[in-house]
Amino acid sequence: MPSQPRTRGRLPARVYWVRRTMVLGTVLALAFAFAHLLDRGDSAKTSGQATIVAAGPSTSPTGAAGPLGPTPVIPTSTATAKPKATATAPLVLAEPDGPCAAEEVTVKPVDGTAPAGTTVPLVLQLTGTRPACTFEVGRSTVVAKVFTANGKVWSTQDCPSAIPASTVVVRSAAPTTIQLSWSGRRSDAGCTRSTAWALPATYQVKAAAIGSEPSTGSMKLTVPERPVVVKTIQPKPNKNQSTAPTTPDTGH
Structure with missing residues (x-):
């Protein structure tokens, strides 16, 4: 009679744990090996790229390109260009178109300084309301x-x-100057020369065109400089000084 297969019973639990551990270890080993292969592939790519870069043409200067030394730096100018000055057109004075009326003219004294005791110039400026007259x-x-x-x-x-007495052109754009002569003395009805000199001080000067509003300026009289007299004294001979007689040289 044929023999009957012998059935085994259930293995101990330890055997199953050993098998599971071996399977898990195999899986982990395969995963580690695969990861290691990937790392080697990336490293090879990086090394290859570095080799290619190193083998490329160098842009650094060589000894044959020129003398060694620091490269001169050309400074960049930051100054802005100044605009060219435009020539100013000269002032064109208007031509008179007729006589001025008194109320169209303003007379203004110019402040001045002069020494006392002499003739004093009084400067007046005339301006008008019209372009020219x-x-x-x-x-x-x-x-x-x-x-x-x-x-x-x-x-x-x-x-x-x-x-x-004079005829002048009075303009609104530029003043016209005239000059009076003050004797430097106080005046009287006959304008005589016997009046006293005006003392050093600051005086007010008022002037106007008759029929127009007056204007005021000032005139300062200063102490005049005294002339310096230089007298040269000639030395006089001393009468008490005796002179020795001169003996002629007769010779031998």
Whole structure:
């Protein structure tokens, strides 16, 4: 009779745990080996790229390219270009179109300084309201006076000859200058030369075109410099000094 297969019983639990451990270890070993292969592949790629870069053409300067040394740095100019100055057109003065009316002219004294005890120039500036017109300067059109807080010192009404008669062009764009001559003395009705000199001080000067509003300036009289007299003294011979007689040389 054929023999019957012998059935085995259930193995102990330890055998199953050993088998499971071996299977798990095999799986882990395979995973580690696969990961190691991947790392080697990445390293090979990186090394290959580094080799290619190193083998490329070098851009650094070599000895044959020029002398060694620091490369000069050319500074970049940051200054901005200045605009070219444009030439200013000269002032074109208007031509007079007729005579000026008195109310169109303003007379202004110019502040000045002069020594006392001599003739003092009084400078007046004339400006108009029109572009240009002619004005007759004279004793009947212009007045001026010098005064202080105590009263009048000098006036063209006493000395009308101080105003020189002339015809000037008065403009609104630029003043016209005229000059009066103050004797430096106080004035009287006859403008005599016997009045006292005006002392060193600051005086007020008022002037106007007759029929227009007056303007005021100042004139400072200073102490005049005294002349320096230099006298040369000639030495006089001493009368008490005796001179020895001169004996002629007779020779032998």
